[in-house]
Amino acid sequence: MNMRRATIRDVAETAGVGVATVSRVLSGGSASPETRERVLTVAAQLDYRPSALGRNLRQRRSGGIGLLLPDITDTFYGRVADGVLACARSAGEPVIVGTTGDDPEREAELIGMLMEQGVDRLVAIPSGDGESWAPTLRAGLTTVFAHRTSAGCGDIPAVLADDRAGVRTAVDYLTGLGHRRIAYLGGPGQAQRLAVFREAMGPLVDEELIVVARGSRDSAYAAAAGLFQHRPDLTAVLAGGNLLGEAAVLAARELDLRLPRDMSLIMFDDVPWAELCSPSLTVIAQPAQDIGYRAAELVLRGGGRRPRGVLLPTELIVRGSCAARGTSRSPR
Template sequence: MPDEQRPRRPATMKDVAAAADVGLGTVSRVFSNNGKVAASTRQRVEEVAARLNYRPSALGRGLKLSTASNIGLLVTDISNPFYGEFAEGLLGAANAIGHHVILCATGEDPATEREYVDLLLQERVGGIVAFPTSENRELWRSAQDLGTRVLFVDRTVPGIEAACLSVDHQAGARSATEHLLALGHRRIGYLGGPDRLTSGSMREAGYRRAHADVDVGVDERLVVRTRFTRETAYASAVRLLDAPDPPSALFVGNNVLGEAALTAVRDRGLSVPDDISLVMFDDVSWAKLVDPPVTVVAQPTRQLGAMAARTVLTARPEAQQLLLPPQLVVRRSTAAFYG
């Protein structure tokens, strides 16, 4: 399709701010009539908005719902049951206290995250609960400058002072690895997410700390970081299993990686735990239903969601870390190793 025939996306508040060479806060004040704006600046913003055919949303102008009634929720993958349980907890608590929730899924893509945050700012939500990509620092700062309360979950964004709600990732990973070491395993593979994510780096740190505590070295060939997609996770699990000296146990960083690892184990004709023990971060429903059921580091996922709903509009803007303890749940996917 020729470019001139392609449908153009609607202009956003961010587009207007860039074209008018002003901040998002200035554009917001122009269209909400909330706060002082110089007459010349107001005229420039309005002229740019007219040229771009920008349409401020009714919610953004406060015509439908009180802005304090709206919470934006940014998750990464709605097919991941962890995010479904988290959203369920948040929605229930939000409804109970009279808040509405706008759900967005970023797919771990910084560009998509930018689009959704911009959309939520146009809708003038009172707060945003986000599993951030660790990028878009300036956009998150702009959100805070607009007075939008930001609560990160599981992860932080370097340079942004915002409250963060999570479980103690390092403690959870440490307990999982200690369990495997106590069973006699010394070659424990780690399949985790990108280390640029706070949750991934902390879980890997817990894995390493458990080894250091008992003076067991980590074979770096058994440490694999991958994206949270089933295809890449499966390929990474196969790489570990096909190593010349494969691990006797696997600790995987979340349920998507765990599903891929379990599939790879079975596709290789191996069995859990006879050939390889498996521990996974996240206690999702399928972990109890497979045979054998999987040993997990359980997060209080619905509780996290409910806490997020109650916290996002009341948390202080300065950084604070709100930690909940995870729990190791031992099932039949792990066994003693005597090799």
């Protein structure tokens, strides 16, 4: 039995058109209604794409999953993407990846592009205040958020790590070590973490020790360096992500601050380099790959009843970057 998979050339020959025409039709480009119908019918008959996509072709949709991430080079976001890709692969669905740079305008452009291409499912780590997502809600695009939510988008289910438990565990650990002047170094999309930090600190919260950077490495470094120079009396820092933790480590080295003698540090995200630092970093670990996989599962299951969101646990991994306040150094 010949099990050879159909090619685009097979579709073109059977439909009586050129390869370029088939490619244009399948990517959502222009073609006459008769040609489009013939190409889509032949592609579905020959099962040119995976079966799930073949069903979408008959429905005049290109199918597949759109995936929007702030930065594909970030290890955490890369692991989220890996989870989405693993789930999509098991379902025979293609994935189109776009990076937003945490820029709402860029995000809106990418959403529009994906909708024009006929993508009918979307997994996203959102940025902005929610305005970008209005077109997807109006168009009925099946959407699931991963890692964080967006203001005004309560109708969109999300797969999240338990930020509340993670921040509280970190603050409890640091205060248990005797720290009282604890700073928070945050970034885009961390409103909930910041709110929980203020709540967990209670009367100890100092607004001057809360700094929020933009999404770039340069901004994160400038925020960390400015914080350390402006408030040399701080004794501990909670960094809201691995980019911010990296900035804190680099700024501390530049300013001759030693971990944990001069300053204790806890970072969200257990990325590989955290254990390779000297000292290795105490972290709040989030199940990044599982977040991506579960988000893809939800978006593939969606369509009828709106799926419920998922909350996954975090874990405090204690390493060498924190010390008891009384033993780390003399008071500044």
